[in-house]
Amino acid sequence: MNSSALALELSLARERPDQPEVLALIHALDTFQSQLYPAASNHLLDIEALLAPEVRFLVVRDAQARVQGCGAIVLREDCAELKRMMVRPEARGQGLGGALIAALEVEAVCAGRPLLRLETGVRQRPAMRLYERMGYRRCGPFGGYRADPFSVYMEKLLGA
Structure with a gap:
């Protein structure tokens, strides 16, 4: 799906997670x-944490x-x-994940946070490939995370 078709068929906006x-x-x-x-x-x-003022939550909807x-x-x-990155399995492969990440990167820059970090699981290879294609590179644990054999930590300096 090219970006113009994506724009015609989908909407991506801030919404409430509840x-x-x-x-x-x-x-x-979660399952x-x-x-x-x-x-x-x-x-x-959890949902309460996603409703906090320091969170920007985006939803992708179809036509x-x-x-x-x-x-x-x-x-x-x-x-x-x-x-909380998730694209329905039946909607994968259409550029939704990349579009969602790109929109979240804009949200981060607009909020004055040009460094975007993430933690993902070692068993989620498609997600890791997407992040790598979008310029994310592995880094060590950050914030409150600790070394975990199940975790992969990545970061991207936005606008670099």
Whole structure:
């Protein structure tokens, strides 16, 4: 799907994460993550945390206004952290993940956080490939994270 087709068929906007259709997507992400990793290696933000003022939560909807993906950034003191990235399995491969990350990068820059960091799981190779294609490079644990054999830490200096 090219970017003009993407723009015609999808909308990407800030929305609340506590809407029923968005909650269902977040629940699917939680279920997926809990099957891949032990609880101590799941660093999920709950809905209350996603509603905090320092969070920018974006939703991708299709032409019928159905939720196809979501993602968030959390504004930290020295960076923004990418969280809660999810695209429905049936909607993958159409550029939604990349479009969502690009929009979240704009949100980070607009909030004065040109460094975007993330933690993802070692068993999520498609996600890691997407992040690498978008310019993210591996780094060490940051913030409150500790070394974890199930985690991969990445960062990108935006605008570089």
